[in-house]
Amino acid sequence: MPQEQLSTQQITNTTPSSLGAEQLALLQQATSGYSSLQLAWASGYLAAKSETGQDVQLSPAPALAEAKTLTILYASQTGNAKGVASQVAQSASAAGITTKLINVCDYKAKALKNESHVVIIASTNGEGEPPDDALEFHEFLLGKKAPKLPNLRYSVLALGDSSYEFFCQTGKDFDERLQALGAQQVLPRIDCDVDYDSDSESWTLSIVENLKEELTQTEAALAPVIDLPVANASQYSKQNPLTAEFLLSQKITGRDSAKDVRHIEIDLGDSGLTYQAGDALGVYFDNDQALVAELLTALNFTGDEQVTLKINGEQQTLTVKDALTTELEITQTAPAFIEFWANQSGDEALLAIAADKNSAREFSAKHQIIDVINLASATVEPQTLADSLRKITPRLYSIASAQAEVEEEVHLTVGLVNYENDGKQRFGGASHFLANRIEEGQPIRVFVEHNDNFRLPSDTNTPVIMIGPGTGVAPFRAFMQQREAQGAQGDNWMFFGDQTFTQDFLYQVEWKNYLKSGLLTRLDLAFSRDQAEKIYVQDRLKENSPAVFQWLERGAHVYICGDMSRMAKDVEATLLDIIATEGKLSEQQAEQYLKDLRNAKRYQKDVY
Amino acid sequence: MSTSNNSEKVAPSGPLIVEGKLSDNERLKKESGFLRGTMADDLQDRTTGGMTGDNFQLIRFHGMYQQDDRDIRAERAKQKLEPLHSLMLRARLPGGIITPTQWLGVDKWATEHTMYGSVRLTTRQTFQYHGILKPNIKTVHKALNSIGIDTIGTASDMNRNVLCTANPYQSQVHHDAYEWAKKISEHFLPHTNGYAEVWLDEEKIDSTVKQEEPILGSTYLPRKFKTTVAIPPLNDVDIHGNDLNFVAIEEDGKLIGFNVLVGGGLAMTHGDKATYPRKADDFGFIPVANTIAFAEAVVTTQRDWGNRVERKNAKTKYTIDRVGVDVFKAEVERRAGSKFEQTRPYEFTQRGDRIGWSEGFDGKHYLALFIENGRILDFPNKPLKTGMAEIAKIHQGDFRITANQNLIVAGVATEQKSEIEAIAVKHGLMDATVSEQRKNSMACVAFPTCPLAMAESERYLPSLVTDVEAILAKHGLADESIILRVTGCPNGCGRAMLAELGLVGKGPGKYNMHLGGNIAGTRIPKMYKENLNEQDILNEIDRLSARWAAERTPGEAFGDFTIRAGIIKEVKISVRDFYDV
Numbered sequence A: 001m002p003q004e005q006l007s008t009q010q011i012t013n014t015t016p017s018s019l020g021a022e023q024l025a026l027l028q029q030a031t032s033g034y035s036s037l038q039l040a041w042a043s044g045y046l047a048a049k050s051e052t053g054q055d056v057q058l059s060p061a062p063a064l065a066e067a068k069t070l071t072i073l074y075a076s077q078t079g080n081a082k083g084v085a086s087q088v089a090q091s092a093s094a095a096g097i098t099t100k101l102i103n104v105c106d107y108k109a110k111a112l113k114n115e116s117h118v119v120i121i122a123s124t125n126g127e128g129e130p131p132d133d134a135l136e137f138h139e140f141l142l143g144k145k146a147p148k149l150p151n152l153r154y155s156v157l158a159l160g161d162s163s164y165e166f167f168c169q170t171g172k173d174f175d176e177r178l179q180a181l182g183a184q185q186v187l188p189r190i191d192c193d194v195d196y197d198s199d200s201e202s203w204t205l206s207i208v209e210n211l212k213e214e215l216t217q218t219e220a221a222l223a224p225v226i227d228l229p230v231a232n233a234s235q236y237s238k239q240n241p242l243t244a245e246f247l248l249s250q251k252i253t254g255r256d257s258a259k260d261v262r263h264i265e266i267d268l269g270d271s272g273l274t275y276q277a278g279d280a281l282g283v284y285f286d287n288d289q290a291l292v293a294e295l296l297t298a299l300n301f302t303g304d305e306q307v308t309l310k311i312n313g314e315q316q317t318l319t320v321k322d323a324l325t326t327e328l329e330i331t332q333t334a335p336a337f338i339e340f341w342a343n344q345s346g347d348e349a350l351l352a353i354a355a356d357k358n359s360a361r362e363f364s365a366k367h368q369i370i371d372v373i374n375l376a377s378a379t380v381e382p383q384t385l386a387d388s389l390r391k392i393t394p395r396l397y398s399i400a401s402a403q404a405e406v407e408e409e410v411h412l413t414v415g416l417v418n419y420e421n422d423g424k425q426r427f428g429g430a431s432h433f434l435a436n437r438i439e440e441g442q443p444i445r446v447f448v449e450h451n452d453n454f455r456l457p458s459d460t461n462t463p464v465i466m467i468g469p470g471t472g473v474a475p476f477r478a479f480m481q482q483r484e485a486q487g488a489q490g491d492n493w494m495f496f497g498d499q500t501f502t503q504d505f506l507y508q509v510e511w512k513n514y515l516k517s518g519l520l521t522r523l524d525l526a527f528s529r530d531q532a533e534k535i536y537v538q539d540r541l542k543e544n545s546p547a548v549f550q551w552l553e554r555g556a557h558v559y560i561c562g563d564m565s566r567m568a569k570d571v572e573a574t575l576l577d578i579i580a581t582e583g584k585l586s587e588q589q590a591e592q593y594l595k596d597l598r599n600a601k602r603y604q605k606d607v608y
Numbered sequence B: 001m002s003t004s005n006n007s008e009k010v011a012p013s014g015p016l017i018v019e020g021k022l023s024d025n026e027r028l029k030k031e032s033g034f035l036r037g038t039m040a041d042d043l044q045d046r047t048t049g050g051m052t053g054d055n056f057q058l059i060r061f062h063g064m065y066q067q068d069d070r071d072i073r074a075e076r077a078k079q080k081l082e083p084l085h086s087l088m089l090r091a092r093l094p095g096g097i098i099t100p101t102q103w104l105g106v107d108k109w110a111t112e113h114t115m116y117g118s119v120r121l122t123t124r125q126t127f128q129y130h131g132i133l134k135p136n137i138k139t140v141h142k143a144l145n146s147i148g149i150d151t152i153g154t155a156s157d158m159n160r161n162v163l164c165t166a167n168p169y170q171s172q173v174h175h176d177a178y179e180w181a182k183k184i185s186e187h188f189l190p191h192t193n194g195y196a197e198v199w200l201d202e203e204k205i206d207s208t209v210k211q212e213e214p215i216l217g218s219t220y221l222p223r224k225f226k227t228t229v230a231i232p233p234l235n236d237v238d239i240h241g242n243d244l245n246f247v248a249i250e251e252d253g254k255l256i257g258f259n260v261l262v263g264g265g266l267a268m269t270h271g272d273k274a275t276y277p278r279k280a281d282d283f284g285f286i287p288v289a290n291t292i293a294f295a296e297a298v299v300t301t302q303r304d305w306g307n308r309v310e311r312k313n314a315k316t317k318y319t320i321d322r323v324g325v326d327v328f329k330a331e332v333e334r335r336a337g338s339k340f341e342q343t344r345p346y347e348f349t350q351r352g353d354r355i356g357w358s359e360g361f362d363g364k365h366y367l368a369l370f371i372e373n374g375r376i377l378d379f380p381n382k383p384l385k386t387g388m389a390e391i392a393k394i395h396q397g398d399f400r401i402t403a404n405q406n407l408i409v410a411g412v413a414t415e416q417k418s419e420i421e422a423i424a425v426k427h428g429l430m431d432a433t434v435s436e437q438r439k440n441s442m443a444c445v446a447f448p449t450c451p452l453a454m455a456e457s458e459r460y461l462p463s464l465v466t467d468v469e470a471i472l473a474k475h476g477l478a479d480e481s482i483i484l485r486v487t488g489c490p491n492g493c494g495r496a497m498l499a500e501l502g503l504v505g506k507g508p509g510k511y512n513m514h515l516g517g518n519i520a521g522t523r524i525p526k527m528y529k530e531n532l533n534e535q536d537i538l539n540e541i542d543r544l545s546a547r548w549a550a551e552r553t554p555g556e557a558f559g560d561f562t563i564r565a566g567i568i569k570e571v572k573i574s575v576r577d578f579y580d581v
Helices: A002-018 A021-031 A036-052 A062-067 A080-094 A109-114 A132-142 A169-180 A197-215 A289-299 A320-327 A335-345 A348-355 A357-366 A369-375 A382-388 A429-437 A470-486 A508-517 A537-543 A545-553 A564-583 A587-599 B024-031 B039-044 B055-061 B070-078 B100-113 B134-146 B171-187 B194-199 B288-305 B316-323 B325-336 B384-394 B414-426 B461-474 B534-551 B558-564
Strands: A069-075 A098-103 A117-123 A153-159 A190-192 A242-251 A261-267 A280-283 A306-311 A314-319 A395-398 A409-415 A418-421 A424-427 A443-449 A464-467 A492-498 A522-527 A557-562 A603-607 B064-068 B085-090 B119-121 B127-132 B227-230 B244-251 B254-262 B281-287 B356-359 B365-369 B398-401 B407-412 B441-443 B484-487 B501-507 B510-515 B526-532
Touching: A069 A080, A069 A132, A069 A197, A080 A098, A080 A117, A080 A153, A080 A197, A109 A132, A117 A169, A117 A197, A132 A169, A132 A587, A153 A169, A153 A197, A190 A197, A242 A429, A261 A429, A280 A409, A280 A429, A289 A320, A289 A369, A306 A320, A306 A382, A314 A320, A320 A382, A335 A348, A335 A357, A335 A369, A335 A382, A348 A357, A348 A369, A369 A424, A395 A409, A395 A429, A395 A470, A409 A429, A409 A470, A424 A429, A464 A470, A464 A545, A470 A492, A470 A508, A470 A557, A470 A603, A492 A508, A492 A537, A508 A522, A522 A537, A537 A545, A537 A564, A545 A564, A557 A564, A564 A587, A564 A603, A587 A603, B024 B055, B039 B055, B039 B134, B039 B194, B055 B064, B085 B134, B100 B119, B100 B127, B100 B134, B100 B384, B100 B398, B127 B134, B134 B194, B171 B227, B171 B244, B171 B254, B171 B288, B244 B288, B254 B288, B254 B325, B281 B288, B281 B325, B288 B316, B288 B325, B316 B325, B365 B414, B384 B414, B407 B414, B441 B461, B461 B484, B461 B534, B501 B526, B510 B534, B526 B534, B534 B558
Parallel strands: A069 A098, A069 A117, A117 A153, A153 A190, A464 A492, A464 A557, A492 A522, A557 A603, B227 B244, B441 B484, B484 B501
Antiparallel strands: A242 A261, A242 A443, A261 A409, A280 A395, A280 A443, A306 A314, A418 A424, B064 B085, B085 B127, B119 B127, B244 B254, B254 B281, B356 B365, B365 B407, B398 B407, B501 B510, B510 B526
C-alpha cells in the first residue's frame, strides 16, 4: 500500500536526521521505565516543546500534570466512536485542555484510579455487547476487581442504533458502573442514534465548556492532542465527503438467484483519498423520487411546504420534498417513529406495537416510513413530520478492493435490500441507489472509514483464515488483492457460503483463479440450499477442525465478515468448539485462547 | 431401390497404418487407467461445476458430455461466474427399447435432477438428460442402474448405442433383429470396471490384477463407431450414417442373416476437404450365426487400421477410402474366418415413422407418437411428459424410441387401445394437425446446451417448418413434403447429410444449404449455397419449390428433381464428388 510505504519512509528518514545514535540511546534510556501512557504523555510534551522552541513549564509533580489531563477513551467497532472521540479531543485541545486520546484496548483499566477526568465514547454491537476492542476493559470495569473511583469526574457518550433492543448498552454499562464505583458525572450520559452527528457535536461543545474551568492550563501550549498515528490523514471525512465518480453497478448473482448482489466500482480520481484493505467506504445517497412522491401523496403534502432543519450545524429552510429526498431517513424506521405515528393517528394496533419495545423494534425493521403511514391515517404538519424523522446517514460498506490492485478505484459488494410490504416493492435506500438509480459517470459522495480492527497481518508470511459468506466476502477480495500485490508467502484459506452454487458464488471466477495461481491455499464452500440439509460455513469449519486448529497453532489470523446476528455467532461458537476439541481444552480455556487471539489482533471481526 | 457395391471405384490412397505423432486423445486414453482418470477427484471439487483437464473428455466414454448454457455464457462472465456448467447424460438403450417401469423412473429423475426437466429422445434411439449439475450426477447414475440402464460408451471412441429399426409390422423379425442389436451392444462394451467404480461407488479393482480390453484395446477405438441393425423396407436408422450396418434378410418371416454395409458416416469439418460425408459399402451377406464374428472383425480392423494420428480422418469411412474397400473387406473376412456371400436383394422405401396406430403380425397394436424435436416435457397446453407417464402407468407392452426422435407405444392389447389413445389425445401426444412436412423434418439439439453448435437448430426448426409448409402450399404442394434436416454444426447429429434438403450450421444465423438426397436415404446431398441467412433460405426454398411444382415428373420427389433438373450434381462417390465443382 502506498500510504504504508509513506509512513515507513517518514519514520526512517526523519529519525536519524534528528537524533544522533547517542542522543537516541539517551532518549531510550530516559523513557525505558515509562508506561505506554507516560510515553504518550511524553510525546505530547516533546511535541509542545518543539512547537514553542523552549522548555515547557511544567507543574513540578507529574501526578499534578496528570490530574489536569482529560483522558478520552473510545470503544469503537467501525470507527464512529473513534471519530467522535477525535472531535472531542480537538475541541478540548482548542480550548486549552490537555488531552489524551486512547483506544480502550490500549488502556489499562486499573489506571482509572489515577485519572481525574475521563470521557468515554462507546459504541455498542447489535445485541448489546461491547466492541471487540472493549471486551476486556468492559469485563474488568464491570467485574469485582474494579477500583473505587471517588475522585473521578467523567462523562459518557454512547453510540448505538435505536432499532436494536439493547440500544447503547455498552455506554449505559460504563455509565452505571462508574457511578456505582463512586465517580461523578460531569454531564448526564447521552445516547446517540445512527444519525448522531448533531447530537455529538452539541454534546462535545457542552462537555468542553463544562471542563474548561477545571482543566485549562495557563500555558496554552501545554495542550497537545496525543493521538495514535493515523496512516492516512485526509481532508475528506464524513463531514466533508469526496465527490467521486460512479463507474459501475454489475449484478454478480446469476439470473435465477433469489438475491441481487452488485459489484460496485467508484473512481476516486486524483483526490488523493486512500484506503487500506479492511476499511469501509461511507456512501451518501438520495432517497428514491418515487418513494418521496408516494410519501407526499400519503401525507397530503404538495412537497413545496417549507421546513427548517439543522444541517451541518446550521438551521436551514428547504422544501419538505427536498428534505425527504436528501436530508431525512425514510427507508429505515426508528421505533420512535412508530410511537410518534401511533400517537398522531391514535391507531390501536400501532399503539399496541409501540407500547412494547421488542415488537416496535421488530416492526420497524420490516416497515419503511411509508408503510407505517399507510397503515393508519393522520394529519400532521410538514415540520412536525420532519422533526419526527431521523437525519439520513451515509451507509458504510466494507471495501472489496485494494489500491495496490485497483489504484484510484474503490470497489464494493452490495446486496440490494429488496422486499415486499402489502404487495408494494420496498428497497433499501443506499443499496437501491447504488444498484439501480445512480448511473455511470454520475457523482457520488463518499468517504473512507478506517478500520484498524480489520487488518491483514503485517508479516506477510503469516497464514490467514477468512470467513466471509454472502456479501461478507467483500473485504477478503481486498485482502487477496493486497496479498497478491505484497507477494505474500503466507497461506490463505477462504470460507465462503451462500444459498446456491450456480447462482450465488460471489466472485467465483476470481476465487478459482486465485486457487489456480496458488495464492489461495484452500477454498471451502457451503451452499445452504443445494441439498436437503442446510450447510453453512461453520459446518465446513467443523469438518476441517484439525486443519483449522493447526493453522491457529501456526499463528494464523482469523477474520470474520458478514452477518452479525447469526453467522458470526455460530462461527465463533464453532471456533471455540474446535479450539476445545483439538486443543483438548476446557470451555473456559478455549475462551481464553480465543480472547488471547483477539488481544493479539489475530481474531478480527467486521460484522453488521 | 436396391443398394449394391458402388459400380465405380477410386484408387486407395494410403498405407494400412498411418504413422506419426499420435493425436492427444490417444495419450489421454492411454493415461486414463482404463477410463478412470481423476474423475472421482473432480466430483469432490466444489469450486467448479465442470470437470478439469482430461476428465472433460474422459466422461464421454461413460456417456456424459460437459455442457453449459450458452445463452447466458457472456452474461455470467460479466457476473464473474463461471459458465453454468452441467452434464448431459446419454443412456445406452440398444434398439431404443425401454419398459414402462423404466420409463417412470426416467420421467421422475428428469424432474428431480435436471435443470430442464425434460427427457430428450435422440437420433440414436435413446434418451438424454440435459442439465444435470455435477453434485447430482452420481445420484442419477445410481438411479438408472437400479432399473437396469447404464450409459457406458454412448459417446467418444466407443461402439455407440446400437440402433435397430423400430418397424412394428414385422414383429418376429423385429424381435430377432433387436436381440442381435442388444448382443452386439453388449459384445462391444468395455471390460473396464471404471464406470462402476466412479459413478456407482463400486469397490475399486485390485490394481495388481492385470486388466485388459480384448476387443477394444487399451486405447479403445480411434474414433466414434456407430452400428445399426436395419429391417427393410424401413431405413429409419439411416444406415449410411453408420460405420457398421446389418441389413436384415428374411425368409418366410424368419431372420436368416444380414447384408453387411461398412463405412458410412456424415461428419465433416467446415473448410477441410479431407473430411466428407460418405455412404457405407455393401460387403455382402452373412448368415445370422456369423453376426458377432463379422461384427468383431470389422471393429478390430478399424481399431488397428484407423488413423490415430489425424483425428479428423480417424473414422472407418476414411480408413476404407485409404486402404481400399477390397483390402478392408479381405481383412475382415480373414479375421472373421469366413467369406462374405453374394449380397441378397433388399429395398428401402422410407425412413420416416408411420405416425399413428398400426397392427403387428403378433396381433398387437403399435402407436407411433410424433414428438417434435424429441423433447418430452410438459409444454403449455401440451403436457407430453405427464401424458407419457400416464401411459406408462397402465401400458403392458414396451416403448420403442425411434431414430427419428419419435416414440412407439409397442405391443398394446386390443382392449387397452382406446384407453391409451384417450390419454395420448388428452396430453397432446396425438395431434392430427401435424403435417407430413413436420413429420419429415429433423434437427439436432444445438443451442443452448451443445458445446459444438455453431448455429441454432432445434429452436430454429419449428418455425422453419411452418414457413416451408406455407411455401409448399403456395405452390400447390400442400400434400407433398421434403425431407428437411437442420444440424447446428457439421458433425452430423441431425443427419442433414442424408436429407433432400439439408442445412448445416456455419455461424450464428448462417447455414450451408445442401440438396440432392433421396427419400430412401441412399444419396448424399451436395452443397448448393453457402452462408445463407434465414431469409435467404426461405427465398431459395421458395424458388426451388416453384420449379419443382412446375417441372416435376409425376410423383417425383424433391431430391430426385433437383438432380434431374441439373440444379445440383449427384454425389456418387463422396471422396471424388462431394467437393467437386
